[in-house]
Amino acid sequence: MQLKSLVIGALLAASATTAFAQSQFVALPSYRVGPYASGGSGFYGGIIDYFNLVNQAGGVNGVKVTWEECETEYNPSRGVECYERLKTSQGGATLVEPLSTGIAYGILDRIPQDKIPMTMLGYGRSDAANGKVFPYVFPLISSYWSQAAAMVKYLADKNGGSLKGKKIVHLYHDSAFGKEPLPVLEALAKQQGFELVKIPVAPPGSEQQAQWLQIRQARPDHVILWGWGVMNSVAIKTAQRNGFPRDKILGVWWAGSEEDTVPSGDAAKGYTAMSFNTPGNYPVLDDIRKKVYAGGKGNLSDQARIGSVYHMRGVTAGILFVEAMRAAQEKYGKGKPVTGEQLRWGLENLNIDAARQKAIGAVNMFPTVKTSCEDHEGSGAVKVQQWDGKKWVAITPNWIVGDRALVKQLVDESSNKYAAEKKITPACMK
Amino acid sequence: MLYREAGQFKTTYETDGQILPIRQDRIALLATLAVATLVLPFVATPYFLSAILIPFLIFSLAALGLNILTGYCGQLSLGTAAFMAVGAFASWNFVYRIPGLPILAAFALGGLCAALVGIAFGLPSLRIRGFYLAASTLATQFFVVWCLTKIPALTGGSASGVITAQKIEILGYGFDTPQRKFVLVLLIVSFMALLAKNMVRSNVGRSWMAVRDMDVAAEVIGIRPMRTKLLAFAVSSFYCGVAGALYAFAYLGTVEPEAYSLDLSFRILFMIIIGGVGSILGSFLGAAFIVLLPVALNMLAHGLGLPTNVASNLELMVFGALIIFFLIVEPHGLARLWQIGKEKLRLWPFPH
Numbered sequence: 001m002q003l004k005s006l007v008i009g010a011l012l013a014a015s016a017t018t019a020f021a022q023s024q025f026v027a028l029p030s031y032r033v034g035p036y037a038s039g040g041s042g043f044y045g046g047i048i049d050y051f052n053l054v055n056q057a058g059g060v061n062g063v064k065v066t067w068e069e070c071e072t073e074y075n076p077s078r079g080v081e082c083y084e085r086l087k088t089s090q091g092g093a094t095l096v097e098p099l100s101t102g103i104a105y106g107i108l109d110r111i112p113q114d115k116i117p118m119t120m121l122g123y124g125r126s127d128a129a130n131g132k133v134f135p136y137v138f139p140l141i142s143s144y145w146s147q148a149a150a151m152v153k154y155l156a157d158k159n160g161g162s163l164k165g166k167k168i169v170h171l172y173h174d175s176a177f178g179k180e181p182l183p184v185l186e187a188l189a190k191q192q193g194f195e196l197v198k199i200p201v202a203p204p205g206s207e208q209q210a211q212w213l214q215i216r217q218a219r220p221d222h223v224i225l226w227g228w229g230v231m232n233s234v235a236i237k238t239a240q241r242n243g244f245p246r247d248k249i250l251g252v253w254w255a256g257s258e259e260d261t262v263p264s265g266d267a268a269k270g271y272t273a274m275s276f277n278t279p280g281n282y283p284v285l286d287d288i289r290k291k292v293y294a295g296g297k298g299n300l301s302d303q304a305r306i307g308s309v310y311h312m313r314g315v316t317a318g319i320l321f322v323e324a325m326r327a328a329q330e331k332y333g334k335g336k337p338v339t340g341e342q343l344r345w346g347l348e349n350l351n352i353d354a355a356r357q358k359a360i361g362a363v364n365m366f367p368t369v370k371t372s373c374e375d376h377e378g379s380g381a382v383k384v385q386q387w388d389g390k391k392w393v394a395i396t397p398n399w400i401v402g403d404r405a406l407v408k409q410l411v412d413e414s415s416n417k418y419a420a421e422k423k424i425t426p427a428c429m430k
Numbered sequence: 431m432l433y434r435e436a437g438q439f440k441t442t443y444e445t446d447g448q449i450l451p452i453r454q455d456r457i458a459l460l461a462t463l464a465v466a467t468l469v470l471p472f473v474a475t476p477y478f479l480s481a482i483l484i485p486f487l488i489f490s491l492a493a494l495g496l497n498i499l500t501g502y503c504g505q506l507s508l509g510t511a512a513f514m515a516v517g518a519f520a521s522w523n524f525v526y527r528i529p530g531l532p533i534l535a536a537f538a539l540g541g542l543c544a545a546l547v548g549i550a551f552g553l554p555s556l557r558i559r560g561f562y563l564a565a566s567t568l569a570t571q572f573f574v575v576w577c578l579t580k581i582p583a584l585t586g587g588s589a590s591g592v593i594t595a596q597k598i599e600i601l602g603y604g605f606d607t608p609q610r611k612f613v614l615v616l617l618i619v620s621f622m623a624l625l626a627k628n629m630v631r632s633n634v635g636r637s638w639m640a641v642r643d644m645d646v647a648a649e650v651i652g653i654r655p656m657r658t659k660l661l662a663f664a665v666s667s668f669y670c671g672v673a674g675a676l677y678a679f680a681y682l683g684t685v686e687p688e689a690y691s692l693d694l695s696f697r698i699l700f701m702i703i704i705g706g707v708g709s710i711l712g713s714f715l716g717a718a719f720i721v722l723l724p725v726a727l728n729m730l731a732h733g734l735g736l737p738t739n740v741a742s743n744l745e746l747m748v749f750g751a752l753i754i755f756f757l758i759v760e761p762h763g764l765a766r767l768w769q770i771g772k773e774k775l776r777l778w779p780f781p782h
Binding site for chain 2: 031032033068077087088101102105107109125174422
């Protein structure tokens, strides 16, 4: 009996290793419960849906993508535990995406040692865009700093090209996240001559009457809403109660999803927010509906959420991951899974142009991305979207890029400071 | 059978007063410690050490700190995470601003800073009690986190307020692998736990318990409430401060205000409620329950191959149900349960 089970166990183990040899393992420390579950389930659902789509078509040059989730509840302590658990799972993770600034900071020093690249799709830390100091970190598409610069660019364009003498309120989540754009906004305020009024909201921000009274007294031309979670819908509703026009509020992209506007009801109509996706429908989403959901393998329990802001962001992340695997395979051998180090190279040499987007079926769904050692973001372009009462609509036909030179300067300053503190010699990795 | 103390006679005051009067307990404890320091670092996986055991020990230390204040001295506190934050940020600042300062000294200084803050915020305890005191310690929580996000000097001028902890190095020996970090944390925690056990057995501990049980009576028999209560606040905050520093330096690797949220204070309070209020062992059992059980449930759910969203929600439900179950079975916590079990074992297999 024992011998038999041993033999079966050995066989299972053997078959398992051969299965892993032909697959590319991605660690997904996700969160599907707790206050941020709506964002987490949409985003990770999007990644998994795209992975399933790719696997159905035979994988990346025949290499299947595998993944494992681990519940973090958006809690840094549990996130670190998940990372440690997943990194050795299934023969070793080759990529990790925690979708949480706290967890990302917690594992920031561990990933170069473990040689596992980490992506931070649209969140901090912004200075990780410098690949010489942070070779394993990729704030892909656009960091907070690029976004803040683009916000100012958009507002300037809206005001006829100049913000001189205008007043802008930065209403922010009083945390690392909310304070991250301050260096960029302050520098731009000085440069362009607008007045920046900073008003913090203590997390979670479910009561904001005092802040909006302050805003009413300040009579700003625009309000930047740098919020997260329940703070966003409360801000929109309180703005309505105080008679502040919603189309003058510009939200950060964590304040620009259906989960933020639907609970506010009518109050949200006209509200604008940033995004690095163009809302709409794309062939790749149709494919996901047809091939993944029709086969019962879809990750979202509610099919209406396919193509929602968070889900589309997840699909975008999935596309970037798969393209990085492709790029790495081009260099290190097609049809073979790549290691974390090799995938790092792939992420650093991403080039998704319009033609590639067309082949994927996602033209204009996200800006074109071209990364390099100096630029781990690869784009910096964003769009502004507006809530029309039922869905998000893009109101800028073209991608907006802010003052890239200024952002680059701040990134270099801040990352070099980090390098000096950590005694890292900035250099590009081969 | 195994757990019988027949033949163990106490012939001196020393043997009568020792921490573990039963020989089996002593052997078990020493064996556990020996295995933990000498065997575990070599056989356990880095994941098990760095993601399970290190946080378990650190939270045990924090729970121990809170247990001194709440369990032994009877002062309810919701500011545990704040004291941890003070310890972590102070240690970071000491290492950052005084080059060449030994890291253990920085931890101790961090603990002392937390103790000072603890004394300051313990002052209201002289006038108010119970739930009202909880509200005033709640103020500590908000005040400390507010200070840390508002005063740039405390975070070394970092834009986001999140700073990376320095490397741990003692006498040129780097504690950089999970094994070494684990041994360091284990030694610090065992030493401080031993200290705490002795403290609560001494006149200091007895005066704390006297104040806890009835402070007017304690005053009548000559215990000075101010000194006793503030001492409890100081010692408790010191423990929490060291735990906070270890949490930042040996576990997370970053120092950020949000890691020390009110949520963490509640979790530590739950640890001592479930583990056992007024028990050193209870602090460890409670920390094990709150830290390890969710991870174990999560692994189990994944092992069963459940879909992740079901697994995540199921984990919370089972966890909540178990808390209620254990509190109904034994309202005095796991430590009491263990004590009852021990009593039964002593008579087994021939109970009267």
